[in-house]
Structure formats: structure tokens, C-alpha cells
Amino acid sequence: MIHNRHNHTGGIHHGGGDSDGDGQQTYTQPKAAPLSRVDRILTHRLWGLLIFIGIIWLMFYCTFSLGAYPQNWIESLMGWFSSMVDGSMAESWIKDFIQKGIIDGVGAVLAFLPNIIILFFFMSILQESNYLSRAATVMDKYMHFIGLHGSSFIPLLMGFGCNVPAIMATRTIERRSDRILTMLAIPYIPCSARMPVFMVFSGIFFREHQVLVMLLLYGGSILIGILVALLYKFIFFRAKSEDYTIELPELTVPSFVRSLYVMWDAAAEYVKKIGTVVLLAVVIIWGLDYFPRHQEGELQRESYLEQFGHAVEPLMEPLGFDWKMSVALVTGISAKEFIVSTLGVLYQGDETISENDLADKLSKDPHFTRANTLSFMIFSLLYLPCIATAATIKKESKSWKWATVSIISTLGVAWVISFIVYRIALIIF
Numbered sequence: 497m498i499h500n501r502h503n504h505t506g507g508i509h510h511g512g513g514d515s516d517g518d519g520q521q522t523y524t525q526p527k528a529a530p531l532s533r534v535d536r537i538l539t540h541r542l543w544g545l546l547i548f549i550g551i552i553w554l555m556f557y558c559t560f561s562l563g564a565y566p567q568n569w570i571e572s573l574m575g576w577f578s579s580m581v582d583g584s585m586a587e588s589w590i591k592d593f594i595q596k597g598i599i600d601g602v603g604a605v606l607a608f609l610p611n612i613i614i615l616f617f618f619m620s621i622l623q624e625s626n627y628l629s630r631a632a633t634v635m636d637k638y639m640h641f642i643g644l645h646g647s648s649f650i651p652l653l654m655g656f657g658c659n660v661p662a663i664m665a666t667r668t669i670e671r672r673s674d675r676i677l678t679m680l681a682i683p684y685i686p687c688s689a690r691m692p693v694f695m696v697f698s699g700i701f702f703r704e705h706q707v708l709v710m711l712l713l714y715g716g717s718i719l720i721g722i723l724v725a726l727l728y729k730f731i732f733f734r735a736k737s738e739d740y741t742i743e744l745p746e747l748t749v750p751s752f753v754r755s756l757y758v759m760w761d762a763a764a765e766y767v768k769k770i771g772t773v774v775l776l777a778v779v780i781i782w783g784l785d786y787f788p789r790h791q792e793g794e795l796q797r798e799s800y801l802e803q804f805g806h807a808v809e810p811l812m813e814p815l816g817f818d819w820k821m822s823v824a825l826v827t828g829i830s831a832k833e834f835i836v837s838t839l840g841v842l843y844q845g846d847e848t849i850s851e852n853d854l855a856d857k858l859s860k861d862p863h864f865t866r867a868n869t870l871s872f873m874i875f876s877l878l879y880l881p882c883i884a885t886a887a888t889i890k891k892e893s894k895s896w897k898w899a900t901v902s903i904i905s906t907l908g909v910a911w912v913i914s915f916i917v918y919r920i921a922l923i924i925f
Contacts, residue, residue, distance in 0.1 A: 604840030655685030684721030816868030
């Protein structure tokens with residue numbers, strides 16, 4: 497979704513080795529041009545890393561602080577629509593569907609549109625200015641510890657926007673083993689679709705340290721992805737990676753107009769997704785939560801969704817999740833936006849809590865604590881991003897083997913780490 501007016505973000509030259517690692521082939525290494533004073537700082541082992549961390553921190557801070565205002569406006573607008581429907585329609589399944597299904601379910605996801613487009617604006621600035629190749633050069637020194645190189649860092653960084661195009665971007669990596677390792681590491685990079693989950697819960701239970709919590713979540717996911725890639729390297733690919741020289745395109749002043757186009761494209765894509773797949777999912781989730789209806793004089797029956805939730809709850813209970821949280825994570829396998837929309841349907845339909853806003857309802861639910869919400873965010877962070885990601889891994893690797901490895905490993909890693917964090921958090925909090 498992020499476009500570039502250049503043909504490449506940074507040229508990658510190979511020091512030697514067959515593209516599949518099966519033979520030997522020699523490439524001519526071009527003589528590196530002397531670095532400018534700015535590039536010497538931006539690519540410095542220490543200062544370059546600190547600058548990169550500072551840029552990422554600023555990006556997230558602006559995403560949350562600037563995005564909070566329009567987010568509140570959208571939430572207020574959804575609340576107004578819900579109140580208008582509540583006062584103008586008689587009690588019926590149609591009213592319940594419009595109010596608790598469409599308005600609350602879709603509105604819970606739509607509220608994060610401003611944050612998404614701000615994030616893509618900053619990503620566009622970084623790409624338009626050719627800074628990403630500098631970041632790749634800085635990270636090259638650290639990527640070698642896991643047998644990769646800086647060229648893998650650009651697809652990994654693109655994963656913050658969406659994992660699917662990030663996996664497709666690994667086509668620029670010549671060696672197949674490096675390409676597969678990068679594909680398997682990308683699902684641990686938190687895409688923008690996971691941001692609403694983090695913002696809802698960090699805003700409720702870690703409001704004073706929201707940016708810090710988000711940085712720890714994102715940084716932790718990258719670290720876990722690196723450790724998992726290191727494990728994959730040891731198991732599947734023992735051969736040494738090729739040496740790469742990253743060409744640094746000249747720094748340019750980013751086009752503000754083009755970045756606005758990127759924001760517009762991101763907004764259009766997000767709204768399109770809300771109006772199609774998210775809306776369809778909300779309709780299905782609402783129907784499963786609404787039916788079967790009990791007859792007058794009968795005890796309340798469990799909905800189909802609740803029955804399913806109780807069936808999977810034993811597997812998720814050690815992580816601190818109830819049936820509602822478990823159902824939300826299951827629906828999130830299709831797309832991470834469904835996690836918040838599912839919670840929007842389930843908790844807006846909970847008449848035992850009077851608040852209209854989803855965040856208010858979650859904060860009033862005694863089941864939610866800092867411990868299990870932290871566990872919930874981590875599980876949402878680490879398990880399979882979406883079905884489209886797995887399908888793209890299969891397509892790009894030309895094998896279901898690596899897609900299956902990704903699905904199983906992300907689920908396993910998410911469960912184990914969430915379990916450990918939950919048990920530690922119970923002691924701390």
C-alpha cells in the first residue's frame with residue numbers, strides 16, 4: 497500500500513554465491529562511494545540505531561496523540577447514531593442488528609481509521625526520503641547475528657503496514673534460504689490491522705504509559721521474530737548467508753503531496769475493507785450471537801457463538817481469556833480487524849454494563865485485568881496475522897510447507913509467551 501517514486505529503496509549488490517545457494521557464481525563488487533557526513537551519522541552503529549529508535553518512537557507518538565482527536569469524534573458520532581436508533585425504533589431483531597451489529601461492530605473498527613492513515617503517512621515519509629536504506633544499513637550489522645542481512649530489514653519494516661506486501665517484497669532477496677527466513681519472520685511484525693487491539697487495551701489499562709507499552713510490544717515482537725528466525729536458520733538452513741552491500745540512494749526531501757496520496761490510498765483501502773469483509777464478518781458474528789432466541793417462559797439459551805466460545809475456552813483459559821476473548825481471537829484468524837469488531841458485537845450486546853462505548857464497557861468488566869489484557873495483546877501480536885498472509889507465504893515460497901510452519905509456529909509461540917507473561921503479570925499486578 498506504500499508507494500515509492502523511485503525504482504528501488506536501496507540497491508542490493510551481492511558479493512558472491514548462487515541465488516539458490518546450490519552453486520558458485522562470482523559477482524563484481526562495485527567500489528563503494530564515500531559516505532556524506534549525514535550518512536555517516538545515520539548509518540553509525542550507535543548513533544544511527546538511536547536515531548532509528550527515536551524516529552519510530554516519534555511515529556507512534558504522533559499516531560496516538562494526533563489520532564486520538566478524530567478517533568474520539570468518530571466514536572461520538574457512532575454513539576449518536578446508536579442513540580438515535582435506540583430512540584426511534586421499537587425493540588426487534590432489526591433494531592438489534594443495526595445498533596449492536598452494524599453501528600457498534602463496524603464502528604469499533606472505523607474509529608481507528610485516523611491512526612491507520614497517520615501511520616501510513618509516516619511510513620511514506622521514510623520511504624520517500626530514502627531513509628529506509630539507511631535503516632537497513634544500520635540493522636545489517638545486527639541482522640548478521642541471525643544469518644540474515646540488511647536487505648531483509650526493508651521487507652520486515654514494510655510489515656508494519658501490511659504483512660502481505662512485505663512478504664511479496666522478499667522477491668528482491670536473491671538467495672532462497674534468506675528469502676524463506678525473512679518470510680517466516682515477517683508474520684511476527686505487527687501490521688496496522690493489529691493496532692486497534694493494542695490501542696483499545698493499552699488505552700484502558702496502561703493509559704499513562706501507552707506509548708511505552710506500544711514500543712515494548714512492537715520491539716518485543718521484532719525480537720521474537722528474530723529469535724524464531726534464528727531457530728529456523730539452525731533447523732532448516734545451515735549454510736552461511738551471502739554478503740551484501742547496500743547502496744544508499746541520495747537523501748531527498750519527501751513529497752508532502754505524495755504522502756497525502758498514500759494517506760488517501762490507505763484510508764480508501766481501510767474503508768473498503770470495513771465495508772466488505774468486516775461488515776460481512778460482523779453480520780455473521782451478530783447472527784451467531786443473537787440466535788437461537790429463547791421462547792417466553794424458557795431459560796435463556798446460550799447463543800451459537802457462546803457455545804463455540806465455551807468449547808474453545810479450556811484451551812485459552814490458562815492465558816486468562818474467557819469465552820468472549822477466545823471467540824474474538826478465533827475470528828481474528830481471518831483478519832485482525834475482526835478481533836475488535838467481534839468484541840464490539842459481544843460487549844455492546846451485554847446489557848449488564850450500561851456504558852455505550854466499547855472501551856468503557858471493557859473497563860467496567862471485572863474479568864479484565866492488567867494481567868490478562870497484557871496476555872491478550874501479546875497473543876494478538878504474535879499469532880498468525882491473517883489467512884491472506886499464510887496464502888502469500890505459500891504463493892511466494894511455492895510450497896505449503898513453509899505456510900504450515902508459519903501457522904503452527906506462530907500459534908505455538910503466541911500461546912507459550914502469553915502463558916508466561918500472564919503468570920508473571922499476575923504476580924506483578
